[in-house]
Amino acid sequence: MASPSTIARRSRHRASAVPASRYDKRLAEILRHATDVFCKKGYEGASMRDLSRATGMSLAGLYYYFESKERLLFLIQKHTFSTIVARLKSRLESVSDPEQRIRVFILNHLEYFLANQEAMKVLSHEDDALKNGYGAEVATIKREYYRICVGLLDDLKQNRKLEFSTRLAVLSLFGMMNWIYTWHNPRVDADAESIAREMGDIFLRGVTSGSNTA
Amino acid sequence: MASPSTIARRSRHRASAVPASRYDKRLAEILRHATDVFCKKGYEGASMRDLSRATGMSLAGLYYYFESKERLLFLIQKHTFSTIVARLKSRLESVSDPEQRIRVFILNHLEYFLANQEAMKVLSHEDDALKNGYGAEVATIKREYYRICVGLLDDLKQNRKLEFSTRLAVLSLFGMMNWIYTWHNPRVDADAESIAREMGDIFLRGVTSGSNTA
DNA sequence: ACTTAATTCGAACGAACGTTCGAATGATTT
DNA sequence: AAATCATTCGAACGTTCGTTCGAATTAAGT
Numbered sequence: 001m002a003s004p005s006t007i008a009r010r011s012r013h014r015a016s017a018v019p020a021s022r023y024d025k026r027l028a029e030i031l032r033h034a035t036d037v038f039c040k041k042g043y044e045g046a047s048m049r050d051l052s053r054a055t056g057m058s059l060a061g062l063y064y065y066f067e068s069k070e071r072l073l074f075l076i077q078k079h080t081f082s083t084i085v086a087r088l089k090s091r092l093e094s095v096s097d098p099e100q101r102i103r104v105f106i107l108n109h110l111e112y113f114l115a116n117q118e119a120m121k122v123l124s125h126e127d128d129a130l131k132n133g134y135g136a137e138v139a140t141i142k143r144e145y146y147r148i149c150v151g152l153l154d155d156l157k158q159n160r161k162l163e164f165s166t167r168l169a170v171l172s173l174f175g176m177m178n179w180i181y182t183w184h185n186p187r188v189d190a191d192a193e194s195i196a197r198e199m200g201d202i203f204l205r206g207v208t209s210g211s212n213t214a
Numbered sequence: 215m216a217s218p219s220t221i222a223r224r225s226r227h228r229a230s231a232v233p234a235s236r237y238d239k240r241l242a243e244i245l246r247h248a249t250d251v252f253c254k255k256g257y258e259g260a261s262m263r264d265l266s267r268a269t270g271m272s273l274a275g276l277y278y279y280f281e282s283k284e285r286l287l288f289l290i291q292k293h294t295f296s297t298i299v300a301r302l303k304s305r306l307e308s309v310s311d312p313e314q315r316i317r318v319f320i321l322n323h324l325e326y327f328l329a330n331q332e333a334m335k336v337l338s339h340e341d342d343a344l345k346n347g348y349g350a351e352v353a354t355i356k357r358e359y360y361r362i363c364v365g366l367l368d369d370l371k372q373n374r375k376l377e378f379s380t381r382l383a384v385l386s387l388f389g390m391m392n393w394i395y396t397w398h399n400p401r402v403d404a405d406a407e408s409i410a411r412e413m414g415d416i417f418l419r420g421v422t423s424g425s426n427t428a
Numbered sequence: 429a430c431t432t433a434a435t436t437c438g439a440a441c442g443a444a445c446g447t448t449c450g451a452a453t454g455a456t457t458t
Numbered sequence: 459a460a461a462t463c464a465t466t467c468g469a470a471c472g473t474t475c476g477t478t479c480g481a482a483t484t485a486a487g488t
Binding site: 022047048049059060063067068069 | 444445446447448449455
């Protein structure tokens, strides 16, 4: 007899446009709670018993929805990253100016980051916690996201005839944005839009001013 | 009878200018190896048995040098942060130009970061792994470091009559610099000096150009 | 050489870990 | 109502965790 989770997962993989089944809704709920716990205690620091407590489900019951703690982290990371990439692509469709496209990238990133701070902290923090198989799949999505940003910056470079290291600029930008999970306090700091504007100012002035080849 | 580590540590707290005793040297060696292990497996993920293996000392023997795993992390964090602050202060003494002082700050940070990548990863990554007592002491040093950077930026602001949010600028700069532990590859990327120059360019142009009040 | 103190270790402790299994529920279909 | 499937759980598995203790070993002081 196959394990319950194997059967269950397969039975849900038929249509993807179908209204979320009971199984899917419960899984999503577990992922939400798990994200919370991973954020607060870290992946290694959080125990399955912590997750059991947070979800209100028994320890054994959790294993009906995923076959290991590692796969749970994988599901969280994959879902979070896929969502942010999908949203970005959708938003970029309606903007053509190179500078504005970068501002869209920054705003999209920060908005999602601040709205899902727990998830993003888990994503940033548990970067290399996944073993070969799962790690590779997440790395692929991450690389796509990175490549999009490189493309946006190269467009700007070409458009304004600028000279700077794209790699260093992109990674600096990611650093500025991702570090936010260590300091942002909703009661003190501005909202995503304001921060995106200010960071966009610093970054865009930084890479555009004073280094033209023309 | 008091625990060995209590006795031993007290007996070493007499003079601080004395040539490092056997105890101090062994402890420093353990800290080095432990830093390595924490970097590779994370604080929670690394076991005392891992540390025992890495140092070549027995599991029980380690407890002669520190009373808990948490205190070990504390010792690493405190030592690392104290060193970086001390070096910064020394370097700043000979530079007076506001922009150059910020460049010194960036270079000092990145040089130490890249030369002690493991230690800094532990420092960034295990930010809030320490409980109340230990956490507070590390936070104090960290805050001092942060305040120095705020001071440098405020000087620049006043000197050039600029307008921007110091807090956001400082935190953006820290993000740019600290994120480096996720991507720097010594075989591909430039050395600290080059990266410091490029990041300094981006950041300083970003905060100085186009926002004068004069 | 003898005594004392500093350092190291093997063996074990109880607690917590991730995971499994078979039985017990709850829901759906016949 | 019976039968089938989906979901949940209590109880336990073997492992590994951080830490302790008393004895053994090594170095230092006299």
